[in-house]
Amino acid sequence: MKTILIPTDFSETAKHAAIYAMEIARQIKAEKVILYNTYQTIVTIGADPLVPAVDAVGIDNLKKGSETGLENFKFILLAYQPENIVVETLSEFNLLTPGIQSVCERMPIDVVMMGITGGDAIEENLFGSNTIQVAKNVTVPVIIVPKEAPVKPIEKVLFLCDFQKVVETTPIQPIIKVLDATKAALHVLNIDKDNSHFTPETPHESLMLHNLLHQYNPQYHFVDGNDFMETANNFVKENKIDLIISIPKRHGLFDTLFKRSHTKMMAFHSIVPLMVVHD
Known part of the structure; x- marks a missing residue:
């Protein structure tokens, strides 16, 4: 288990899952951790409501926001980063679940680690949450990290x-x-x-x-x-x-x-x- 993919939406839940993943990376002597974020197109309605128009400026802003967010997230995790482990960031224009599956097909990902995100809304529709959809559809093993999981090695x-x-x-x-x-x-x-x-x-x-x-x-x-x-x-x-x-x-x-x-x-x-x- 050399490479861990950590999807993030920059929430506190995602931060906790990433800190947990860093501890496990230390334990298993992983070589690389990839912080991953996806963004989607902003669609605006033009004169003809049946023909949605893509806001190109919005895409650029989303891309920049995703990349900046990942760099800030990476900086926060420096305090928890084990020695000799490379931390990379990856921002992509995609939906989360197909994006993760695509990354796992292109790269030698051994495990995906992520928290249950969505705040209080997830309790109203847990099955529709990002984490559950990823765990259900991605072929690589997925470790779901509860927001109160202790950060400790697996014994x-x-x-x-x-x-x-x-x-x-x-x-x-x-x-x-x-x-x-x-x-x-x-x-x-x-x-x-x-x-x-x-x-x-x-x-x-x-x-x-x-x-x-x-x-x-x-x-x-x-x-x-x-x-x-x-x-x-x-x-x-x-x-x-x-x-x-x-x-x-x-x-x-x-x-x-x-x-x-x-x-x-x-x-x-x-x-x-x-x-x-x-x-």
Whole structure:
């Protein structure tokens, strides 16, 4: 894990995520951090309201504002920048999610780290937030950093697993990269309700996962719980987990964790960063 991409909108949430990313960059001995910001076209309505006109001056101002903002953001992060790590800035005319995906295709990005932005409005429409869209659509692993996440090294990693088609659906390489880079202890958690997910194949699938991860001496935990998020949060607190790894398609992460569900949204109520990897 040598290169980290940090998208930013220059908010306090983004600043905290960037400071956290710098600490992890120090821990994993990363070589490069890229601060990334996108800007979009300002469209003005001309004489014919059906024919929008592009304000070229507005584009220039947006470009300059983005570049200046990145340089100021980079300066703020100097106090947290590890030695021997190169920090670059990248400003692009694009939408955020496709922009990040494009960068990841053009450059050897190992992980994207970003906070949940949008202020209070995100609580009204969490699924539509930039961070969730990035985590859902970008193919590179994305670490979502809660605004109150402690800035500290990763010592304990929790992998949420349903033990279904483990070999076919577990993106093992991103998990291995995190474990190798951080030297963290690995916990594997399966959350069930009245053994409703236990099948005759479960013991075999458990063995398959162990074959993939045995060199990391994982500790396995099987917990019964009626509320997935509440059960996961309790486990995180009791076991002092530093990072959760989840595969969205495995247990409907974006249908379960990140939709509105009263006050039980893991993204807001856990102080633990969440790493999203796709199968």
